[in-house]
Every structure is written in C-alpha cells, then in structure tokens.
Amino acid sequence: MAKEHYTHERLDEQVVFHVHGVTKTYQMGEVQVHALRGVDLDLYRGEFTVLLGASGSGKSTLLNILGGLDTPSEGHVLYGERDLTRASEAELTEYRRYHVGFVFQFYNLIPSLTARENVAVVTEISRAPMQPEEALQLVGLAERMDHFPAQLSGGEQQRVAIARAIAKKPDVLLCDEPTGALDSATGIVVLEALQRVNEELGTSTVVITHNAAIAQMANRVIHLADGKISEVHTNKTRLQPAQLSW
C-alpha cells in the first residue's frame, strides 16, 4: 500500500512537526513489538489535534517521539528546522525544557512536593513562565495548592499535571489522556484551560484521548490503528469545551 502523506488544507500555515516514515520497534526478549509501523504527518502551528486510537495502537509512543522523550527506530521528525531524530541528548533536553509541555498518562507527580511545588519544579527552569499559582488557578485548583499528591484525588492530581504542563507557556503541549480520570464537569474545566492556552499563546496542542467527544473541539482528529494512521479528519466546525458532554 502506497504511503499517503496527510497534510493540512491551510497550506499557508507554518509546519511545526514534520513526521516522516517513523517506525518504532521494541525488543521484548525474543519478540519484537511494532509500536509504530510508518507514520507520516505534519502538524501546524497553533493547531489543536486530537489523537484517537485503540489501546496499544501507538499513541503514547508517537507522542513521546514528538516530545523528544524517545527516538524512532526509523524515519525523521522535524521540529521546525530541527531534526529531533539527529539531536544530541543535550539538544533534546533543551528542546523539552523550552518548547514542550507534557501531561502524562500516569501524571508522574513528585509525591514529596505539594501541588504548587510540583508546578514550580518546572517553572523554575523555564523562560518567562506563569506563576505556579496562576497555572493552578486555570485548572481550578487554587484552593488545594499546598496539598501533597497523596492528599489529592486522581482527577486533582491530573489537573496538577496539566497546570504543570501549561505553566511554562510551551510552544507545543502534548497531553496523554488529560481527562481520563475526570468527570465531565471537571474535564471541561481542564479542556477549557487547554484551549485557552492554545488560543491565547498559539500553542500547538496534541491531545490523546479515548473519548471521541473531545475530538469535536479539535482542528483535526487523527486516528491511529495498529501503529499506523488510519484516518485523518478535519472538523469544519469546532465545538467549545462547554458544548461537549460525555
């Protein structure tokens, strides 16, 4: 099957990520796990993208590669002019520090630090970040800033993780199931925060979700299946988070 190259309609816009022929193979003892089997994709500045796909389809793998956390087995990923697949360890660190905001599937908060301090860990090493308090406010956690992760519910922890990601005002925001543990009302608060950052700062945003409803607020929806892009869908009209429900 010939490879299709999925591109955006609005070709005048600047390409942020240029993904070309990316595969990722994990060696698990005797067996090889093909997490990605050739992905070609362009993402544009300011675009809000949703990644959909079954469990194990390679979403997190792709996101990690975009964020410079992992390197593909084959293929190239360009961030602007910069080839992430050829970048050194130090360049990747610098890239993550100043350009990327992450929200992890498993939050990865530091249990020995309060919500505020968890955000501060990131803001302290970035250029021109928000105040940690401001970021926590955005996700509706102003009241619980001095709580430790163990004293927060799963959803609250997830919101701290989001505050931590947006606080540095990143150029790209990569979120792995940011609303997985949230009820719809809180989920909407969080999505509004993401959208606000996306719109006000022009942050290119990629959101992984299992929740098809969220796809309605995206510019584009990319479906992954079995390590490949199976479908790309552009929303003619985007819904506001408040209009979503699940």
Add this chain to the structure above:
Amino acid sequence: MRAIDKKLWRELWNMRMQALAIAMVIVSGVSIYIMSLSTLDSLYETRGNYYRNNHFAQVFASLKRAPLSLVKRIAEIPGVNKIETRVVAYVNLDVQGFADPVSGHLLSLPDNSHGLLNQVYMRNGRLFEPGRDNEILLSEEFANAHNLQTGDKIRATINGRRKTLTIVGIALSPEYIYQIAPGAMFPDYLRYGVLWMARKPLASAYDMDGAFNDVTLTLSQGSNAQDVIDRLDDILKAYGGTGAIARKDQLSNRFLSEELKQQQTIATVFPVIFFAVAAFLLNVVISRLISLEREQIAGLKAFGYSNLAVGIHYTKLVLMIVAIGIVGGIAAGVWMGQGMSNIYMKLYSFPYMIYVLKPGVIVSASAISVVVAILGTLYAVRNAARLPPAQALRPEPPAIYHATLIERMGLQRWFSQPTRMILRHIERRPFKSLLTTLGISMACGIMMIGGFQEGAIDTMVDVQYGMSQREDLMAIYTEPTSMRSLYSLRNLHGVEHAEGFRVVPARLEFQHRDYRTSVHGIETDGELMRLLDEDLNVIRLPERGVILTDYLAEILHIKPGDSLTIEVLEGHRVTVQVVVAGTTKQYLGVNAYMRRDALNRLLKEGNAISGALLRVDEGHRREVYAELKEMPRIAGVVDQKSAIQAFYDTLAETVLFFTFISTLLGATISFGVVYNSMRIALSERNRELASLRVLGFSRGEVAYILLGELALLTIIAIPVGLLIGYGLCAYLAFRFDTDLYRIPLVLGINVYAFAALVVIMSALVSAIMIWRNLAHLDMVAVLKSKE
C-alpha cells in the same frame, strides 16, 4: 529554596532512619580514622616536642667505670655533638608503709641544672641545693602511685648503705616515658621508680668521683649513628662497656614506637571496613530510592531537566547523608582522640599531651567519605541520569522470579508458600543477598577484636608467667656472684625454692643479620624458669647449644642446627660459635637460652650467677622482702606478678575503652545493614505484602515473609562473620608482632559468643522497628493505585 531541593529535604526526612543508620556507619569510619590519626599525630607531636625540648639523647651507653678524661676521646668521634656523662645506679627503695620490694634507678644530675641531655621536666618542687647531699627528684608516676609529695622522705640502699632521702621535686624524663624495671615487661609504678640525685653525693657513694658509668650523646646533623656507636664501643670496651645503643633501640622509645605503629594499623584497617560498608549501604539505599522514583525522574527529564541535573540531584542526597556522617564523625573522632590521647598520657609517662588535629586529617576523612559515597552510588545515580525518559514513564515491569534451586531439586514440598517466597527472593538477588550477608559478617568480625585483645593479653601472661617464668620474686645481684650465695637465699624463712641464673648482654649474629639481646644461663631442670615448645610442653635444655625464642630465630633467619655467633658484651667480651639446638615459644621479649654451667664455661668463669629466682610462701612474703632489702649484694627485686597486676589495672581502662568502641561500631554496622536491608525489602515488597494482608494473611505471617529472609541471612552471616573476625584478629596479631611482644591468636568461646549475640540483638532491634512499620502497611493504597 528551589522546589527540586525541597524534594530532596523531604525525601531525606522520610528516610531519616535509614539515612541515620548509614550516617552512623560513616560516623564510625570517620571517627575511628580521626581518632587514630589524631592520636597518632598527637603522640608524635608530643614525643617530638618533648624529645626536642628536653634534649633526648641519640646514643646511650653504660659501662663499669671510666675516668672523666675519657670524654675527650669520645668527643673526638666524628659526628658526636653533645656528651653527657652520668653516674647511674640501680637501688633498692623503701617506701614507708609499703612492704613489697621496690627498686629504682638513681641518676646523677649536674649541679643545679636539669641536665644537659635527657633533661628532667619539673612537675613541681625545685632542683637540688648545693651541699645538701640527701635531696632527690622523684619520677611523677612513682610519686603518684605512692602518694608522695615534695618534702616527703624515702629510704634507699645506696651501695649497701641505707640513706634517707628528701624529695625536693617531682620530675619526668624523656628517657622514661615507658617506665619499666630492668628485666620486667610491664610498667609497675608502685615497685619501680626513677630518681635523680646531685652528682657529687651519688658519685662518692659509688666511688665514682671523677668518673662515670653511663654516657649519652647527641649527634651532629647527618652523622651515622651506627658509626658513632661502633667507635664508642671501641673506646668503652676497656672500661666495661656493655655496648652502646641508638635512640631507636632505647627501651622506652621502642615501646612507644611500637605503640605508634599499632595505631597506624588501626587507622587503616578499621576505616577501610567502615567505608566499604557505608558505600554498600548507600548503594543499596540509593538504588532503591532511584528505582522507586523512576517515573518521577522521567517526568523531570520530560520537563527539561538534563541528565546532569538529575545526577546532581541524587548526588546531593548522598552528600547530605555523608555530610551528617562527616560532621558526626569529626565530633566523635575528636572526642575519642582526646580520650585516647589521655589514656596514652596515663599509660605512658608524658609531662603533657599536645592534642593535634591536623586540618589534613579532617580534610582527608571528609574527602574519603565523599569519594567512597560517590563511588558507592555512582552506578545507581548514573543509571538514574541515563534512564531513557519514555521508558521510565511506564511503570517498571514486574520482577522476574524463578523457581529456586531447591524447588528445582524437588524439595519444595518441605517448604510452605511463604518460605518459598523467601527463598525465591534471596535467589533472585544473589549478589545483594551476598553483600548484605557480608556486611553483617563484617560487623560480627569487628566485634571480636575487643575481646580478642583482652584474651590475648591473658594468654600472653598465662604462658609467660604461669608456665614459663614461674618465680614469685627475682633478685638481681649488683654483680655476678658465686652460686654459693644461693644458700643464704634458700635459708631465708619463707623461701621454698631458689634457682640461680646467669645473664649477659650479647650480640647474636647469623650470616648478615644480627640482633642485640641477652643470653640467659638457666638451670637444666629448673622449676622456676622453664622453656616451652610450640605446644607449650617443657623443653629439656640440651647439653650444648642455645635455644632461641622462636621470634628471634625468625629475625635472624636461623634454624636449629645452624651455627650462631655470640659476641658477649661484658667482661672479656668473648666471641663464640654455638649451635642452635632449638626454639622456644615466647610471647614477651626475645632471648637466647643455654645451660647455666655451659654459659659459665663460655664466659671462662666459675659457677657465677647474676641473680636468683625465688618461690616464696605467701604467708612469709613480707619477711622475705624485708630480709632481701638488707642484703647488700642484691641490687633490686622484681615482683613480676604484681607488675602484671598493676599493668592490668592500667590497661583495663584502655581495653575497656577499646572494647566499648569496637562493640559500638560493630553494632552500628550490623544495625545499619540489617535495618536498611529490611527497610528496602519492605519498600520493594510493600505492595505484595499489603496484598497478602488484604487476602487475609495476619501481620505475623506477613512479617515472617519479610523478616524470615533477613533472619536467614543473619544466621548465615554469623558463622561467616566469626571467620572474618578470626581473620581480622589474625591480621592484627600479625601486624602487632614485634620483638618486644607477640600477640597470641587465642579466641575464647566467649569472644565468639559475644559477637554473635550483639549481631542478633541488633537484628532484633531492627526487626522490632520493622514490625512497627508493618502495622502501618497501607492496604487501601494498594487497591487504589495503579501498577
């Protein structure tokens, strides 16, 4: 404070008990290092200072009698700087209210001066006033032992005449830092003292006007002591010289030097063990911490913390623990060092102790701790830094377990499920289990050292004075005397047995090696002086030939059957060849022995003896002492057993201090290792154990799985530790071997039992602490959280 640093502090606080346990091990290493090195520096500094200030001589010689005019010839020896001649006498003393025989050395001091060389250090009182012939200075230890003060009087038998002497001052001398009677091995301040007297009265009492019987020298820079000694011996030969010695062979100085060498060994052996254990513990604890935090680490890296930043983060944690250890170690080390220096000051006779804590010692202790800690954790920290973030974001895969060897052998039906869990866990981490076992073993081994020292001294004394030299008293004649004098001793009421002995100073030579000691002529079937073989059986003296102390044979590299050259340093100074007939086991001193009559023949003299060994009926001891004091021929009486007792009393404090410290340190290690291993096991298996609790296991059953493993390792560690302890003691015994004494490697069952007991106790304490932690096992958290 930066948030990331707050994380560090909070984590340190969370693991405070573990951190403290590790810090304690570092404290132990640092403190013992600082203690030994600062004690060593202090002793060197004090000794050097004392020697310098008081002009301690570099060459010492004694002789029979020479005119003062001889000084001119001595001065002509190239390399001689200053010369001081003295009159020295060995005298019997009589202290009011003390019945035992007391002897002392009476040294002349030039008029109204501290002396030219070996100057006395005045503790209090004054020097002699001209014309007052009965004034003396008394050595401080002796004065203290008898509670004598200036103004008090003591009596002395000076050349057969009783004299009452007035103490006008209390003094010390660099020549007698280690103060022992001739022929004795242990200091006994009650029964031996040093006295100084004006030269004139002393010389006239001994018919030494215008003459001397002792000379000490200092050397000019760069001159060779041996050359000077050879020339001096040549000159003094005609005047009854018994061979000059260099400072390094001077008895007091030699004992001190040996002691310093031992400190050096302690300063190296112990810290090595502690630092190794500390490195191991840090490694275990930090590795565990890092594996617990792998997802946090991944997060930090995802946010742009560099590998270096992550590495530094964990290194800081290590350094914080080390810093606690260093600070505590320095404080403890200084305290222990001062304690140790003070003990030395008491054990030896120093006028003062300059406690020296060189910055270099502190710097090196700190540097070693830091380097060791970093080396110990380098691997774990590097792994943390290098952890690929994407991979670390995923939870660590479940550990892979295998059926254990025992199970593969089909023995599993003998074990319950929990026991199988224990065995599998040990087998899964063989290296870590091994190191844990080794750590506990080390602790066990260290604790044997205190007991070993105590037992070794007991054995040394038992063999030397219980089996070999069995006399109650040794009477030393002023000069060789006919055998017939023994009759008058045997006739004393209370003397059960008397044996004569002849002893002469001699230089023994074999091939290119030589050694200065004395040749003892003893009775063939003597009851009081017996030689023992390797198995401590009595050796019968052969008709001809000499028997050497086993250690002397080693020094000279001589075997039975070889021909030894003996150069007698007395009388006609004959040189003869004698066959070595065998060796004898001795822990104290090194000597050559032969039949008394054979020695008399060799010396071309009649049946002469230098002194007598006496067995005395306990009930008549006092009377015998009193009678002996009246005998003009007897220069001094040595009561070896009382000396030993006195020595034990002095030593008891040192040994106690040392046993206390080594036990404390050993307990620190074993607690540190056991507690940390348990905590880590608990943290690694938290989830597993909590799940078991959820499934209905009792706290005891769960504890069994956790503590059973450590109990098993501890049980394995104890025998290994006892072996290690044996090895450690053997090493120390070997390192401490000198010609002054050899430490026998005897370890009583109590030594083993004590070490094992302390290990078990500290394991129990850790177990109790863990038991309390198990009560807080969070069952809800297990059900709630992912993994």
